[in-house]
Amino acid sequence: MRARCGRGASTSRCSTRKTPGASRCGPSAERTEFPMSDLIEATIVATARPCPDVAQIDLLPHGEGIVFEPGGHIDVHLPLEGGVQVRSYSHVAIGPDRSLRIAVKLLPDSRGGSRAMGRLRPGDRIRISAARNDFPLSFAAPRHAFLAGGIGITPILAQARALKAAGRGFTLHYCVRDRASGPWIAEMEAEFGASFTLHDDSAQGLLDARAFVAALDPETELYMCGPYPMMAAVKSAWAAAGRAPARLRYESFANSGASESVPFSVRVVETGAEVTVRRDQSLLDALLMAGQPVMYDCRRGECGLCKVEIEEIDGDIDHRDVFLGDQGRKGALCACVSRLRGGTAQIRIDSISHGPSV
Numbered sequence: 001m002r003a004r005c006g007r008g009a010s011t012s013r014c015s016t017r018k019t020p021g022a023s024r025c026g027p028s029a030e031r032t033e034f035p036m037s038d039l040i041e042a043t044i045v046a047t048a049r050p051c052p053d054v055a056q057i058d059l060l061p062h063g064e065g066i067v068f069e070p071g072g073h074i075d076v077h078l079p080l081e082g083g084v085q086v087r088s089y090s091h092v093a094i095g096p097d098r099s100l101r102i103a104v105k106l107l108p109d110s111r112g113g114s115r116a117m118g119r120l121r122p123g124d125r126i127r128i129s130a131a132r133n134d135f136p137l138s139f140a141a142p143r144h145a146f147l148a149g150g151i152g153i154t155p156i157l158a159q160a161r162a163l164k165a166a167g168r169g170f171t172l173h174y175c176v177r178d179r180a181s182g183p184w185i186a187e188m189e190a191e192f193g194a195s196f197t198l199h200d201d202s203a204q205g206l207l208d209a210r211a212f213v214a215a216l217d218p219e220t221e222l223y224m225c226g227p228y229p230m231m232a233a234v235k236s237a238w239a240a241a242g243r244a245p246a247r248l249r250y251e252s253f254a255n256s257g258a259s260e261s262v263p264f265s266v267r268v269v270e271t272g273a274e275v276t277v278r279r280d281q282s283l284l285d286a287l288l289m290a291g292q293p294v295m296y297d298c299r300r301g302e303c304g305l306c307k308v309e310i311e312e313i314d315g316d317i318d319h320r321d322v323f324l325g326d327q328g329r330k331g332a333l334c335a336c337v338s339r340l341r342g343g344t345a346q347i348r349i350d351s352i353s354h355g356p357s358v
């Protein structure tokens, strides 16, 4: 069995997070991506709150440490309800003691990961994967621009610092709900000076994606990470402006929906199972916990492996993936990130209806 590797909108280049080995198929939420012997033990050495709803965590990997690359990430293996689950976090920085800084958005409708991460304190131990980088920074681009929204600043900040250290110019545009809701704003203003622009939604309204793209030099390579609506608007503006798809690089993250998460329910046509999805739980996790054999890989809305087909629906869908195009979204959703805005649906699970990809 092999995982299908998904791409975002056809006009854009999407960083996909591939995992070694096979894709995963439930019911096996407790399965991990790596053999346990490949995991690295790490000790939390410091924690901080750079803004009220972001936890900054410095962790020191035991042994040889971690290879730090701007845009890279580690997977943290967390013991949560239903078994060990994996969450990916971008590196923000590496300290002189080789400790790695990550940051976690503390979500009220957390699937459990952010709550567990927010409780970590110095001295606690966690298990992490080796570092991987599916959002690499190209130094070959003639010009660089960065666009981040909310917690999407984490990989972008590391990339901007790498360019600055290399003596290269760039612009960094950071969109926040309001000034109090973004981490490290004063630090970035001091560090990047005129290269840094803060976009405060509460004062300026949402980013005008077309104007933003139009203002970029035609040779610019844009790196972005943020909530789904912001990235969708910029991808659409990028395509409408006729810019080269390869010059738009982006990374998505889960929980980047347009609406607040609420509970909903589904009925699986093939098995007859009725599954209720809590507000702090993904449809994928609810299906796995109910013993439904749904396949998955990235858990970030990028690979499309967890796609389920919608046969009937009483409610709307909050699509949060970057895999399905507009056409695909009419009758399907990616169960790892997308959800109903309440109500109920009858779904078909791709891997039951069509069998796993081989």
Ligand code: FES
Pocket: 295, 296, 297, 298, 299, 300, 301, 302, 303, 304, 305, 306, 307, 321, 323, 334, 335, 336, 337
């Ligand atoms: S597991 Fe990859 S899109 Fe859901």
